[in-house]
Amino acid sequence: MVVLVLLLHTVNEIHSTTCHWSDTVPIPHDFDQPGDYTVGGMTSQVFFYSDAVFFKEQPTQMLLNEALVLPKNYQHLLALVFAIHEINEDLKILPNITLGIRIYDSYHNAQMTYKSTLNLLSARRRLIPNYKCGLQSNLIAVIGGLGSETSLHMATIFNLYRIPQFTYGSFAPGLRDKARFLSVYQMVPNEVDQYRGIVLLLQHFRWTWIGIFVVDDDNGENFLQMLAPLLSHNGICPAFVERTPELTYTHDITDLFFKLIERNVILMENRVKVFIVNGEYPSMMNMRFMLYGALLMHSLSLSGKVWIVTSQWDFASMTIQKNWNLQPFHGAISFAVHSKEPLGFRNFLQMVRPSWAKGDGFIQNFWEQAFNCSLTLSDRDDEYKNTCTGAEKLETLPGPFFEMSMTSHSYGVYNAAHAVAHVLHALSESRSNLKLFGSRLQLKHQTMQPWQLHPFLENVLFNNSAGDTVHFDENGELVAGFDIINWVTFSNSSFIKVNVGSLDLRAPLGEKLTINDALIAWHGSFNQVLPLSLCNNHCGPGCRRQRKEEKPFCCYDCTPCPEGKISDQMDMDDCVSCPEDRYPNQGHDQCMPKTPTFLLFEEPLGILLTFLALLLSLATALVLVVFVKYQDTPIVKANNRNLSYVLLASLLLCSPCSLLFIGQPTQVTCLLRQTAFGIIFSVSVSSVLAKTVTVVVAFLASKPGNVFRKWMGKKLSVRIVFSCSLVQVGICAIWLGTSPPFPDVDRHSLTEEIILVCNEGSVTTFYCVLGYMGFLAAITFTVAFLARKLPDAFNEAKFITFSMLVFCSVWLSFVPTYLSTRGKSMVAVEIFSILASSAGLLGCIFSPKFYVLILRPELNSKENLKHLTNRRRSLLLHLVFGVLWGRVTMSIHVNFRMREVHDTEKNCTYPQI
Known part of the structure; x- marks a missing residue:
């Protein structure tokens, strides 16, 4: 801005009171083609460099030593000329108006950009802004510039005049401030879309370890600030961020060349496989300098790298880079603003010759440096070995020097020119339709002003000759997507661009980025296998x-x-x-x-338990039949045969009751399992208790005058059995009425199986049933133990004591075993406990009597009962210890089976890079 003020101050002093032509030195490169309205252009083709200025002596006006040309950028100028030529020949657009062209160069320099901008506002080759003198330019719009800084410098001036400005190279974030820059329209999409596309591309190929190269300027910092959060949010890490020094016209290229080599050679040897490069002309030439120097001076192999470049960058070369190798960039992937080649553009380029246009001031430098020959006989002829014939063809130039297909930057220039034409046409039509005082007022086209185009530009929408739709969003930014380009390079410094996909963030989720992986040609060192760029190897499944x-x-x-x-x-x-x-x-x-599991009748464990239950039932039935047959014998009558019948009947029901625990749980079996078991066992234990109490009362009543005499009889035993069983029935009734058992599944107890179980509903009530049954057993055992010393001939207390000992040991060991097992084994433990306790009662109480009734009937008399005592005691001891040993063995076996742990060591295998 300071340069602008100084220039305007100088001009105003020179032309303070009069209007006359300035004698300032003209800009050496321009293109001029007259017309009714002029479309201005600002290219960035020429690059001057000189020694740094230290203000020790008066500098020259230009401070230039030598001009270098980026031949590839000459296409931008030709694209504008081609577009204007198309418009002027089209009778449907601006039929009575011709468009002219005036193009200057920015020289990649702020001072020269301001000067070129002021020249566009003045008469041809005269720097007289703000004056209406002589032939005016009739500037209606400007297309430029290529770099964001160039565009920003231009906008500070053109915005004062409300002249529409179309940027076509880099997206300039600073120009989004519409409060300051109302006149700027960007022919490229918002840069944020491109950054999101980079992240999508990295995610597509699963690259998470990358290197970043940016120019050390404001644009580079803005790039990092926008990209870094996106990378972090999507799990991608920069291994390094290298800031390449900005190249200006005062740099010593040689010093910079060696500095970059030494500074970045280590980064090139990093295991990072993917590099992201962002920058603009001409600063990204530093990257080419660094790579070429690494190849020459350090013999560094740059194979095995994938370059991802943004749309601002292009593989363009100056004359000094003509023979530089492009092979390190083979397989690079770049983003480019979506483009198509208009019909006839290639034929137009084939017609370009040194004398093709009289007003082209760029052609000489371009032609001489592109073809390495001289067009004029001057003192500079010794720089070139050959003299140009003028018949050289552009199609013979390598891709880094010039492309015959329209680039995305040239496509932006082409669309900008057509946008100006369509808006001018709409403005002209609207003016022609005005009516004043009842008659049509035809206003001459010269009266149209640049600021009048803005309302039409905000709503411009048209299809160009290539079939693409051109329109802007509310921020004046082009609504378009990006093409994904794969660069295939060759040893002769040529290349081809293969379109392998597209990026459109307006598309539905999952379709924003589309890539055809089969079309991508990777660097030869990858052997056409997808490159991997990771900090370390992948972690495999598991x-x-x-x-x-x-x-x-x-x-x-x-x-x-x-x-x-x-x-x-x-x-x-x-x-x-x-x-x-x-x-x-x-x-x-x-x-x-998981496999659903429950105790089946068909499996071995189910068959065994069913067999034991039926065998025990058969044995109990046999004993009952024998006792009924010999009901009148002394040994049966000795201890209340009616209680013996009740006890045997309940034991007969206990064994089939265990079968309710086998098979798939249902609503009926779940309701009957524990309740039937609890009630039947309560009847059994109550009967044993009644038998014990009867024996005690009988011996107490045998003494004359004892109060227990009146308790003698059947009523006592019936009351004991009925009352004790009724309490258990009440507990079960409360259980079924409040929270009854129901079929359920246990998915957590076993790792590989789903257990089909009966959920007990109320666990408290369930343990109340077991606790009450244990309480009866404890009372029975205590009473029987105290009565064991009564006379042996008529005393059954010793048998009951041993039976209760078995019964209590079984159910005391049942609780920890039951709680420590899962699945079908848990059910098997309860079934075994039911059968073992039933067998203990049956064997301890009835086996001695059964022995006498069947095998020694001669002993079945009152006289012989005394002599059987010792023998029966010995038999009972053997029986008890046998049952206890079997119970302990079964518990240990079940516990060990359920506590098996299968620990399998496994290794993580990682695909090798």
């Missing part, structure tokens, strides 16, 4: 990533998943639990379906 201390989050170790969890994808941050109906396999990389 493992999770564990972050390394003091390292970026993309660097991690791989640790196996813990028990009960899996990872079924690569590089999972955490292992996940399987659904309730599935379990992890041994590799912890897949969830397997």
